[in-house]
Amino acid sequence: MSETRSITTAGAAPRALRRPPARLHHSKTTKRQARFGYVFVSGYTLLLIAFGLLPTLYALFLAFTRNGAFVGVDNFVRVFNDYRFPPAVLHVALYVIYWLISLLVFVVLLALVVHAIRVRWASSVSRFVFYIPGAIAGASSVMLWLFVLDPTVSPVSALLNAMGYESLVQVVSLDNLPIVFTIIAFWTGAGGWIVIQYGALNNIDPEIMEAARIDGAGAVKTAWHIQLPMMTKWISYMGIMSLAAGTQLFVEPRVLSQATRGVVPDDYSLNQLAYLYAFRQGDFSGSAAISIVLLAVALVLSAVFIFRGRLFESD
Amino acid sequence: MTDRSQTRRRSTTPRQWVSKILITALLVGFAVFFVLPIVWLLIAPSKDGRQLLLDSPFSFGSFEQIGANWNALFSFQDGVFTTWLGNSTLYSFGALALTLLVSIPAGYALALVEFRGRKLLLMTTLIVMLIPNTALVLPIFLELSALRLIGTPLSVILPFSFFPFGVYLTYIYFSTAVSRDLLNAARMDGAGELRVFAQVAMPLATPVIALVGFFNFVGNWNNYFLPFLMVGGQKVPVQVGLANMLANVPQFNPTTATSTVIELPTLALATLLSVAPVLIIFLFSQRFLVEGMTAGGTKG
Numbered sequence: 154m155s156e157t158r159s160i161t162t163a164g165a166a167p168r169a170l171r172r173p174p175a176r177l178h179h180s181k182t183t184k185r186q187a188r189f190g191y192v193f194v195s196g197y198t199l200l201l202i203a204f205g206l207l208p209t210l211y212a213l214f215l216a217f218t219r220n221g222a223f224v225g226v227d228n229f230v231r232v233f234n235d236y237r238f239p240p241a242v243l244h245v246a247l248y249v250i251y252w253l254i255s256l257l258v259f260v261v262l263l264a265l266v267v268h269a270i271r272v273r274w275a276s277s278v279s280r281f282v283f284y285i286p287g288a289i290a291g292a293s294s295v296m297l298w299l300f301v302l303d304p305t306v307s308p309v310s311a312l313l314n315a316m317g318y319e320s321l322v323q324v325v326s327l328d329n330l331p332i333v334f335t336i337i338a339f340w341t342g343a344g345g346w347i348v349i350q351y352g353a354l355n356n357i358d359p360e361i362m363e364a365a366r367i368d369g370a371g372a373v374k375t376a377w378h379i380q381l382p383m384m385t386k387w388i389s390y391m392g393i394m395s396l397a398a399g400t401q402l403f404v405e406p407r408v409l410s411q412a413t414r415g416v417v418p419d420d421y422s423l424n425q426l427a428y429l430y431a432f433r434q435g436d437f438s439g440s441a442a443i444s445i446v447l448l449a450v451a452l453v454l455s456a457v458f459i460f461r462g463r464l465f466e467s468d
Numbered sequence: 469m470t471d472r473s474q475t476r477r478r479s480t481t482p483r484q485w486v487s488k489i490l491i492t493a494l495l496v497g498f499a500v501f502f503v504l505p506i507v508w509l510l511i512a513p514s515k516d517g518r519q520l521l522l523d524s525p526f527s528f529g530s531f532e533q534i535g536a537n538w539n540a541l542f543s544f545q546d547g548v549f550t551t552w553l554g555n556s557t558l559y560s561f562g563a564l565a566l567t568l569l570v571s572i573p574a575g576y577a578l579a580l581v582e583f584r585g586r587k588l589l590l591m592t593t594l595i596v597m598l599i600p601n602t603a604l605v606l607p608i609f610l611e612l613s614a615l616r617l618i619g620t621p622l623s624v625i626l627p628f629s630f631f632p633f634g635v636y637l638t639y640i641y642f643s644t645a646v647s648r649d650l651l652n653a654a655r656m657d658g659a660g661e662l663r664v665f666a667q668v669a670m671p672l673a674t675p676v677i678a679l680v681g682f683f684n685f686v687g688n689w690n691n692y693f694l695p696f697l698m699v700g701g702q703k704v705p706v707q708v709g710l711a712n713m714l715a716n717v718p719q720f721n722p723t724t725a726t727s728t729v730i731e732l733p734t735l736a737l738a739t740l741l742s743v744a745p746v747l748i749i750f751l752f753s754q755r756f757l758v759e760g761m762t763a764g765g766t767k768g
Contacts (some may be wrong), residue, residue: 182655183582189661190583197574198589200630208607212628215610263498266491282499286506288750289743291690292711294738299720300512301505306732308508308525321720340502372487394598401602404692408711412720427606428697437610444606448599455598459591 169214209448215441228442232430235439245422247331249399255339256346256395257441261388263343264350265376280351284344295408322416325409330417334405346391354380395459397451398457402429423447493765513537520733533733540734541741544716549703549738552709557697558621559705560688563628567684568677570657571631575676576669580651590639597632602693608685609697624705625696628688634680638701641676682753686746706742713738 216228232238263283270276289297300306303321304313318324325333357380365375379389406421420426423443431440480488508525514618515529516536523529541549577583578590608627609618617623654664659666699705704712714720716730730738 186581186661187583190581191575193573193577193581193665194583194589196570197635200570200626201589201592201596201632204608204630205592205604208604208611211611211614212607226676229609259498262494266494269491279495279499282502285747285750287500288686289506290686290746290749291692292707293690293739293743296710296742297505297509300508300732300736300739305719306512306520306525308504310525320603340505344502357637366763384619388725394600397598398600398602401600403602407692409713410713411714412718424602424606424693431606431609437613440606441610444603444610448603448607450601451599452595455595459594 155195212441212444212448216445219438228438229446232439232442235426237426241420241423241426244331245400245402248334248402249396251331251335252338252399253395255335256343256391257388259339260343260346260350260391261381261384264354265380266307266349267347268351268354269372280344280348282344283347286340287342287345290341292404292408294337294341295405298333298340299409299412302333325413326418327417330406330409330421333409334402337405338399342395345359350384350387350391353384357383377393390458393454397454400447400450470701509736509740515733516591517731517733520736529733534737537731537734537737540731541737544713544730548702548709549706549741552706553741555699555703556689556705556707558669559624559628560685562621562625563688564681564685566625566629567631567634568681570629571634571680572638572673572677573665575635575640576642576665576673578635578639579642580646580669593632593635593639594615595761597636599753601687601691605694605697608694612698618754619699619703621699621703624695627694627698628684628691631680631684634684635685637680638673638676641673641679678753682749686749689746690743709740710742 203269217226218224219228267279267283270279286294299321301308302313302324304318304324305320307313313324361379362375365379370378401424402422403424406417406425407419408438409417410419410421410425420429424447427440427447428445430436430443490560499684511526512520514531514534515523515527516533519527519529519533565605578586578593604627612623651668654668655661659667689705690707691705692711695705696708700710713730713735717732717735718729719732
């Protein structure tokens, strides 16, 4: 579910400057500049209002009303009491936990290892190889993994058979799904993060690394005591962004549900449930209530990161 | 640097050998994990359904079979696959044009022009940028269905064009790469704001235009959730169409009642073609991309 967009956000980030924009003292020039500024941001501001602000406000309105009448938190209570809601929360939570662990362990480890490679071509080839699956996202990556996970056609059918699986339906059984989704998400998304963590490692002052080496610290000690602490910001960035993206799980269970004719339930994740509320039950208020909960989680995570993390400085 | 690494290499201890082997195994293992599915996907369309099930996974079928699968795919439901590709092209390029038209000036103004509300807009952009784009899909759907705009190409293109990350990227680029003094000098010379933008800033903006364009296009081409809600029938893009094809694959759907069935190798070909444009862009721009992504880290 990780998207290139949030992944690559980090790349450009640390260059943010504190410099304020040019202030010309001539008031006429300032006024002319201001007018020009408004014209230039007008298109973007309109889109921001139309597809950021208004949908949020409208979803809020729907979530707190029913057929136009204010009903307080009734819609939320109804959704939370839906027998499908607690399992969906559990499914998403399990998936997010697995996914975060896999990112925190393997992305950091691979970034450290790739950074330690002295042979230039080996380092850039491995980064490229890790990164290229990022091109295959959305429904296409799930489709590809349908093949890989189907023991009858899989390139790793021997492995699947050895694990006791003989059909796709067995592989994607309910208990396996958090792992299956983790593998798919890791396969598409990890490479982008590896490249970003690699960039963060490059940013560490070589003299500090040199000093550690002279003091007799080995690669593992240097990584643990110097590189990891200096990467904390970027690691927490990855964690928070992935947590927010992970709660949005939709396309993976949706396509698997289509492929297995309901062995993977069509109400597996929260977003699927919100979709069913709107499309099958025609209950837009319930759908809006779930979206608002998910949106609130994403907003809180984003705000916490901006105001506490200090990674993105506006000026 | 080289001197030291050479002396180090000469005095490699058995312990270092072990760690070297472990590290190589780790790297190779993950490289196989990342590449194997792609290699399989490239080979699968060269086989027929029987070969895919019985032959070794990495054996090549034949070129004739690629042609046969190709024909099967493009004649499926009177060439609906071509329609899907066309829809994806329309949505992605329409959104790309609009995004660039809107984001580049906005990022420029946020970085280099003083106006009231600038900070508020910047802060809002930051917060919205860090929200996963899927979080707003259902609210946008609810809004557009209240406005009765569902099912139109604009219901996909307009939300695709709202790209705060692109604005932020442009903002960062202009506030670091373009010197304010240069702009002020042009202003002193009597150049209007529009001329300053067109003749001083734009010629320097090519890298950021490419970067914003890339992320926008790739994200939109691969987007499933938003068009899945907004459009249906003949108007769906290839990502949504691909998933819908599953209904015609007997292996996944034995009760399929339709007369046209899709064989697995044809489905693999469809999967490959659905990502082909993005895959090609990735292959040709990888140096530029990796540099762009790490630029902040290395120069910061």
